[in-house]
Amino acid sequence: MIHDLIAIVDEYWLLLLIGQYPNGPLGGLANTLILSALSIAIAFPFAILLAFARLSKYRILRWPVTVLVYVTRGVPLLMLVLWSYFLVPLLTGADVPSFLTMLTTLVVYQGAFLSEIIRAGIVALGQGQMDAARALGHSYLSAMRYVILPQALYNMIPSMLSTFVATIKDTTLGYVINVPDLTFAASQVNNQLLTQPFQVFLILALTYYVICWSLTWLTNVVERRITRRRAGLVAPKRRGQLPISLTPNATEQP
Amino acid sequence: MTGFELAAILGNPEYVAMLVHGIEMTFIIAVCSWTLAMTLAVILLAIRFSPGRIGNAVVAAYVSYHRNVPTLVQLMLWYFGIYTILPSGLSDWLSAHSAEMIFAVVGLGLCQAAYFSEDLRSGLRSVNPGQMEAARALGHGYLSAMRFVLIPQGVRNALPALVNHSVSLFKNSSLAIVIGAPELTHAVKEIENLSFRTFEIYLIGTVLYLFFSLLIMAAGAYLTWRADPANGARR
Numbered sequence: 001m002i003h004d005l006i007a008i009v010d011e012y013w014l015l016l017l018i019g020q021y022p023n024g025p026l027g028g029l030a031n032t033l034i035l036s037a038l039s040i041a042i043a044f045p046f047a048i049l050l051a052f053a054r055l056s057k058y059r060i061l062r063w064p065v066t067v068l069v070y071v072t073r074g075v076p077l078l079m080l081v082l083w084s085y086f087l088v089p090l091l092t093g094a095d096v097p098s099f100l101t102m103l104t105t106l107v108v109y110q111g112a113f114l115s116e117i118i119r120a121g122i123v124a125l126g127q128g129q130m131d132a133a134r135a136l137g138h139s140y141l142s143a144m145r146y147v148i149l150p151q152a153l154y155n156m157i158p159s160m161l162s163t164f165v166a167t168i169k170d171t172t173l174g175y176v177i178n179v180p181d182l183t184f185a186a187s188q189v190n191n192q193l194l195t196q197p198f199q200v201f202l203i204l205a206l207t208y209y210v211i212c213w214s215l216t217w218l219t220n221v222v223e224r225r226i227t228r229r230r231a232g233l234v235a236p237k238r239r240g241q242l243p244i245s246l247t248p249n250a251t252e253q254p
Numbered sequence: 255m256t257g258f259e260l261a262a263i264l265g266n267p268e269y270v271a272m273l274v275h276g277i278e279m280t281f282i283i284a285v286c287s288w289t290l291a292m293t294l295a296v297i298l299l300a301i302r303f304s305p306g307r308i309g310n311a312v313v314a315a316y317v318s319y320h321r322n323v324p325t326l327v328q329l330m331l332w333y334f335g336i337y338t339i340l341p342s343g344l345s346d347w348l349s350a351h352s353a354e355m356i357f358a359v360v361g362l363g364l365c366q367a368a369y370f371s372e373d374l375r376s377g378l379r380s381v382n383p384g385q386m387e388a389a390r391a392l393g394h395g396y397l398s399a400m401r402f403v404l405i406p407q408g409v410r411n412a413l414p415a416l417v418n419h420s421v422s423l424f425k426n427s428s429l430a431i432v433i434g435a436p437e438l439t440h441a442v443k444e445i446e447n448l449s450f451r452t453f454e455i456y457l458i459g460t461v462l463y464l465f466f467s468l469l470i471m472a473a474g475a476y477l478t479w480r481a482d483p484a485n486g487a488r489r
Contacts, residue, residue: 074421074464074467074471075463075464076425076463079456079459082439086456169324172326173429198334199335201330201331201335202335205327205331208324209322216318216321
C-alpha cells in the first residue's frame, strides 16, 4: 500500500506539482496555490469596498451590495462557478481560460464572505472610536484610514487566515469547469493509471491536508500572539517609534 | 436563441418534473447527512469529554482531517477510491442501491460531523464551569448535571454556529453532482443540455437554492430567538 503511494508519487510528482511545465501549461499544485493567492489578493480590496458600501448611509450603495452578499452566501459555490462559466465569456465576448473564470468566481465569493468579516470587525469597534477621531479633526475617510481600519484589520487577521484556508479548499471546485489545478492533475493521473484510484485520491487528500493543516497551525499561532498582545503581555512595535518594552531596562535600547 | 423566457422551462411539465425530482433528492441527501452528522457529532463529543487520551487523539485527528481536506476531494476519495477497494459483495449491493446517493450522504455526513462536534464543543466550553460545580453541589450526578444544566445552555450557545453549518451542508449537497448523484444541480445541468435555455435554468436553480438557504437561515434565527430565555424559553 505505502509502496504503491511512493511509486505513484515517484512517477507523477512533476505532473502533480507543476503540471507539464517544460512542455505544456502550468498546472497541478502550482495552479492551486497561484489561484488561491491571487483570488485572496484581489478579493481583499474588493471586500473592503463592499464593507464600506454596506456601512454607508446611502441606500443606493447599501442595498445592491446587501443583495449581492446575501445571494452569494445563500447559493452554493458550484452554482456560481457554473454561472461564471457561461456569463464571463458572454460579457467579455472572448474565449476566457477557465483559470480566469474560476478566479472571478472566487473573488466575488470570497469578497462577499470577507466583507462580512470586515464589516463585523468595524461594527465591533463601536461608534466611540469614530466619534473620537472625528472630534480630533479627522474626516470620515481619514478616520477610517488611520483609526478604524488598522484596529479592525488587526483584530481580523485570524478570520482572514481561515478564509485563506477556505479559499484553497474552494479552488477544488474548478474541477467542474476543468481548471488545471491539483484535483484535475490527480484525476489525469488516475485516468492514466486506471488501476489504483484509491491510492491516487488518497495522495490528493493528503496533499491538501498538509497544506491546509500548516495554514491552520499558522492561524492558531497568530491568534495566540494577538490574544497575548491584547492582554498587554507583548508590546506592539510601531513604525517610526521606539519599541515600548515592559522590561525595566527599556531605556537602554537604541 | 430568442429572448429571455422563463415559461420555456416552467411551462414544460417534463422540466418541472425533473426540477422537483432534483429538489427531492437534494433534500434527501441534506436531511440524511444532517442526521448522520449530528448523531456522529454527539458520539465524537462524548469521546472528547470522557477521560482517556487515545480516544481524544483519535477524535482530534478525525476533526483535523475533515476540516483540512476539501469536501469535494473527500467525496472523490469515497466514490472513486474507497468504493473500488470494498469487498465485491458490498460494492455489488451498493451499485444495486444507487451508490452515488449513499456515498454522497456518507461523505457529506462524516465531513459535517467534524464541524458539528466542534460547534457543540465550543458551545459547551463557553458555559461557565461554575454551573457544573453548582449543579453538583445541588446533588446532581455528573450525567444528570450534564443533562439538565450544562447541555441545554451549551446547545443554546452553539445554535448560531449549528445553523450556519446546516446551511453550508445544504449548499455542499450540490457537490454530489461530481460523483453523479441526481440532485438539484444535476437536474439543472440536464435541463440546460436538453433545452439550451442556459440563463433561464441557472436563474431558476439559483433562486431555488437561495430560497431554501434563506428559509433554513430564517428557521434557525427563529429557533435561536425562541431558545433565548428572555423570549419565553423554559429556563
